[in-house]
Amino acid sequence: MNPITPYRVRIRFAKLEGLRFIGHLDLQRLFERALNRTGLPLRYSQGFSPKIRLNLASALPLGFVSSAEVLDFWLNCPVELEEIKKSLQESLPKDIQIIDIEEIDNKRPSLQASLRSSVYRITIPISYAQEELIRGFNGLISKETIPFIRRKKTVDIKPMIESYQIEITPEASVLTLQMSSTAENNGRPDELLSFIKVDPADVIIERIQLIFEE
Amino acid sequence: MTIIDKKVLDKILYHVEKPGRYVGGEHNMVLKAWDSCSTRVALAFPDLYDLGQANLGLAILYEIINDRPDILAERVFSPWHDMEDAMRERKIPLFALESKRPIIDFDILGITLPYESIYTNVLNLLDLAGMPLHASERDESYPLVIAGGQACFNPEPMTDFIDAFVIGDGEDVIFEIIETYQLWKKQNLDKLSLLLALAKIAGVYVPSLYDVTYFEDGTIKSVDPKNEGVPKQVHKRIAPQLPPPIKKQIVPNIQIVHDRIAVEIMRGCTRGCRFCHAGIVNRPVRQRKVADVLKAIDSGVKATGYEELSLLSLSSSDHTEILDMSKAVYDQNKGRRLSVSLPSLRIESFSVDLMDELKDLKPGGGFTIAPEAATDRMRAIINKPLDDKILFETVETIFNHGWLNLKMYYMIGLPDERMEDLEAILETAQKVLQIGRRLRGNRVRVHVSIGTFIPKPHTPFQWAISEDPVSIQEKIDFLRDGMRQAKIKLSYNRPDSTLLEAWLSRGDRRLGKVIEKAWQLGAKFDAWDEGFIKEYWYAAFQECGVDPHFYTNRERELDETFPWDHISAGVFKDFLLEDYQMSLRGETRQDCRDGCYACGILDCFAQVRPSNEDVYWGCP
Ligand code: SF4
Numbered sequence: 151m152n153p154i155t156p157y158r159v160r161i162r163f164a165k166l167e168g169l170r171f172i173g174h175l176d177l178q179r180l181f182e183r184a185l186n187r188t189g190l191p192l193r194y195s196q197g198f199s200p201k202i203r204l205n206l207a208s209a210l211p212l213g214f215v216s217s218a219e220v221l222d223f224w225l226n227c228p229v230e231l232e233e234i235k236k237s238l239q240e241s242l243p244k245d246i247q248i249i250d251i252e253e254i255d256n257k258r259p260s261l262q263a264s265l266r267s268s269v270y271r272i273t274i275p276i277s278y279a280q281e282e283l284i285r286g287f288n289g290l291i292s293k294e295t296i297p298f299i300r301r302k303k304t305v306d307i308k309p310m311i312e313s314y315q316i317e318i319t320p321e322a323s324v325l326t327l328q329m330s331s332t333a334e335n336n337g338r339p340d341e342l343l344s345f346i347k348v349d350p351a352d353v354i355i356e357r358i359q360l361i362f363e364e
Numbered sequence: 365m366t367i368i369d370k371k372v373l374d375k376i377l378y379h380v381e382k383p384g385r386y387v388g389g390e391h392n393m394v395l396k397a398w399d400s401c402s403t404r405v406a407l408a409f410p411d412l413y414d415l416g417q418a419n420l421g422l423a424i425l426y427e428i429i430n431d432r433p434d435i436l437a438e439r440v441f442s443p444w445h446d447m448e449d450a451m452r453e454r455k456i457p458l459f460a461l462e463s464k465r466p467i468i469d470f471d472i473l474g475i476t477l478p479y480e481s482i483y484t485n486v487l488n489l490l491d492l493a494g495m496p497l498h499a500s501e502r503d504e505s506y507p508l509v510i511a512g513g514q515a516c517f518n519p520e521p522m523t524d525f526i527d528a529f530v531i532g533d534g535e536d537v538i539f540e541i542i543e544t545y546q547l548w549k550k551q552n553l554d555k556l557s558l559l560l561a562l563a564k565i566a567g568v569y570v571p572s573l574y575d576v577t578y579f580e581d582g583t584i585k586s587v588d589p590k591n592e593g594v595p596k597q598v599h600k601r602i603a604p605q606l607p608p609p610i611k612k613q614i615v616p617n618i619q620i621v622h623d624r625i626a627v628e629i630m631r632g633c634t635r636g637c638r639f640c641h642a643g644i645v646n647r648p649v650r651q652r653k654v655a656d657v658l659k660a661i662d663s664g665v666k667a668t669g670y671e672e673l674s675l676l677s678l679s680s681s682d683h684t685e686i687l688d689m690s691k692a693v694y695d696q697n698k699g700r701r702l703s704v705s706l707p708s709l710r711i712e713s714f715s716v717d718l719m720d721e722l723k724d725l726k727p728g729g730g731f732t733i734a735p736e737a738a739t740d741r742m743r744a745i746i747n748k749p750l751d752d753k754i755l756f757e758t759v760e761t762i763f764n765h766g767w768l769n770l771k772m773y774y775m776i777g778l779p780d781e782r783m784e785d786l787e788a789i790l791e792t793a794q795k796v797l798q799i800g801r802r803l804r805g806n807r808v809r810v811h812v813s814i815g816t817f818i819p820k821p822h823t824p825f826q827w828a829i830s831e832d833p834v835s836i837q838e839k840i841d842f843l844r845d846g847m848r849q850a851k852i853k854l855s856y857n858r859p860d861s862t863l864l865e866a867w868l869s870r871g872d873r874r875l876g877k878v879i880e881k882a883w884q885l886g887a888k889f890d891a892w893d894e895g896f897i898k899e900y901w902y903a904a905f906q907e908c909g910v911d912p913h914f915y916t917n918r919e920r921e922l923d924e925t926f927p928w929d930h931i932s933a934g935v936f937k938d939f940l941l942e943d944y945q946m947s948l949r950g951e952t953r954q955d956c957r958d959g960c961y962a963c964g965i966l967d968c969f970a971q972v973r974p975s976n977e978d979v980y981w982g983c984p
Contacts, residue, residue, distance in 0.1 A: 168387070168389045169389065169617070170374075171377050171383035171384050171386075171387050172384050172387075172617045172618065173384070173618075175619075176384060176617055176618050176619065179619070180391075180617055182669070183391070183615055183668065183669030183670065184391070184669060185669070186665075186669035186670075186671065187391075187666065187667070187668070187669040189666075194701065199728065200701065212383070213377075213378050213383075241391075241669070243389060243390070243391055243617075245389060349375075350378060351374070351375040351376075351378035351379055352375065
């Protein structure tokens with residue numbers, strides 16, 4: 151059906167505050183339309199109702215911002231990367247900022263398959279007493295298990311926490327967390343907040359890195 | 365006031381369902397510098413973003429207003445219950461999506477009123493904006509509240525709350541209103557002066573400038589202007605040219621209904637179906653040329669990235685160049701991933717040809733036809749003649765040309781409806797299913813959708829009685845049992861849910877207090893199936909001492925003055941009456957393109973016509 155070898159393109163992009171309340175499926179649709187507007191020779195999926203072939207590494211939960219999202223999409227023929235970047239950026243809302251772009255070997259595994267972990271930065275306002283936060287978090291992390299009820303099923307969050315760091319500044323308390331991001335073990339930093347009595351609505355959670363298996 | 369505090373807003377957005385409804389920021393949104401514009405208009409659709417953002421009229425106004433350098437338009441929709449609670453709790457006033465400014469900061473609030481079941485949401489909207497509900501209690505410090513849309517052809521139930529209504533096409537009137545407003549503002553006069561000036565604009569109705577008197581039986585005695593220079597009757601505005609297609613349609617970030625490009629190919633209809641409100645109030649027929657349709661499609665696709673498009677009109681088959689259009693649309697877009705729907709097709713094999721011309725651009729899914737009635741007798745009553753032979757031939761063609769799903773629209777509760785009419789719906793559907801099975805086997809699906817007829821103002825049925833929900837329910841039960849046995853899918857509305865539309869669409873000014881009371885009791889989102897709670901409304905009627913049956917359960921006297929008689933859709937009341945009497949005798953009237961009946965609309969656009977010769981007008 152599609153004899154030409156597809157040209158696989160990967161972008162890293164930031165999702166800024168104006169779009170933090172747009173969810174994963176909506177973001178996917180947003181990219182479809184933005185790509186469509188560029189007039190690039192887009193590759194479509196095969197089958198009964200072909201769709202633009204694109205692939206987001208990981209669903210960013212509603213309300214989060216990010217400086218490290220990754221998207222793959224495919225073209226029917228090679229196009230100058232800078233040109234792709236320029237035309238796609240022009241057709242995207244300003245709250246999506248392309249950071250860089252590269253060509254990817256078609257044989258490389260899919261983004262989802264190779265994603266291992268995510269790093270999040272949680273900025274907690276000083277209206278939450280800092281010492282209490284540190285105490286609360288240290289207490290939490292020293293526990294054997296951290297059971298949390300996710301869609302009526304209890305999961306243990308503890309093993310999903312790969313590393314952490316708390317930084318106290320006069321402006322805010324900043325918690326940096328690395329959590330696993332695989333299909334089986336998908337860590338949600340906002341779930342930890344309830345244990346330290348922080349309303350996730352009060353904080354900014356930013357994904358600052360996606361870590362892939364190479 | 366200033367912009368809503370982002371921190372406070374974000375905090376509540378974090379906890380509400382679908383927060384994307386309240387944030388704006390879509391592709392093609394226009395955000396102008398507040399201080400660079402002298403007049404700011406908030407355009408409101410009083411229902412959820414998910415519904416309102418698809419409204420074509422609103423999108424047109426948004427674009428043409430923002431095209432002017434000194435004016436800006438922003439959007440506002442009704443917040444869902446969870447968001448409303450959060451806003452009230454934190455005392456966040458209703459704000460516009462673009463600038464996040466409170467609505468009360470705007471100069472003009474323009475509300476779309478497409479149907480009656482949206483009225484309580486209007487009250488809720490005004491209340492959330494922090495404005496007094498009653499127009500009479502809002503002085504010049506508040507935004508001017510105007511309303512437009514199809515429901516405004518009988519504005520009377522909403523006259524307590526709206527300062528001025530736009531009757532008819534709003535594309536030209538809106539600028540006359542804005543200019544009048546700007547002049548008034550410069551002169552620093554009181555609100556009455558503004559209202560008097562607005563009343564002089566053709567197509568603008570200022571209800572507070574009229575006195576209504578009643579007879580003892582509750583019917584209208586007369587409606588009279590209170591002031592010099594206020595017209596006795598307000599004639600609707602007719603845009604001589606269809607507005608240019610939208611250049612930069614907003615592309616929502618969340619999924620909404622009708623999430624696609626919409627291109628209006630024709631306005632108005634000459635068929636004369638007697639139940640059809642849109643067919644009368646949108647006269648005369650004006651159509652867009654094929655070349656302009658093509659331009660609109662091309663720029664629409666490029667500006668939005670949509671892969672779905674709909675060509676809109678009341679009756680696509682009646683566009684004089686429709687076959688050429690289908691072919692040209694295919695030629696233009698072959699190779700593009702685009703699905704093009706062409707709804708509102710007549711029941712004839714030609715419609716299938718039209719769809720075939722679109723080849724692989726035609727949407728997947730079923731074919732839809734709208735016979736509305738199943739016996740010749742009823743078809744004559746409603747003036748939608750259809751030969752059963754042609755119906756079945758068309759159905760054969762539809763199945764033969766590849767479709768497996770067929771949807772058929774029918775109406776119940778029509779004047780003088782009998783058991784045989786309902787039986788015929790059932791029999792027709794069964795026969796259609798048989799045809800489908802014979803031609804294409806067991807994969808064929810037939811879906812019947814039943815609408816309840818509601819007599820509408822400005823139609824020949826404005827005199828008719830509206831059937832009560834109990835007997836409608838019996839009819840639905842009959843059809844449901846029959847269709848179930850025949851393995852035909854049936855969909856319908858709860859009979860209760862059409863009550864409100866029946867009361868309000870032919871209502872008068874006395875219903876204002878009923879609407880207000882119902883809203884106070886908790887009524888809102890009445891257009892939603894789960895939203896309409898009839899107990900609120902019955903309680904409101906009772907408390908206000910108004911009898912709901914007065915509006916539905918009586919056949920009007922032929923010489924009765926209606927609450928909307930001083931609003932003219934351009935069609936003579938005598939013409940409608942004659943048509944109603946023909947209906948009672950079971951007589952039909954042909955499409956008026958084949959012979960004009962002088963319905964009255966000619967006089968209405970006589971002035972604009974000579975200067976717009978290039979437009980195809982459906983009238984002689
Ligand atoms: S003026 Fe004549 S042709 Fe035009 S809508 Fe009226 S009846 Fe039809």
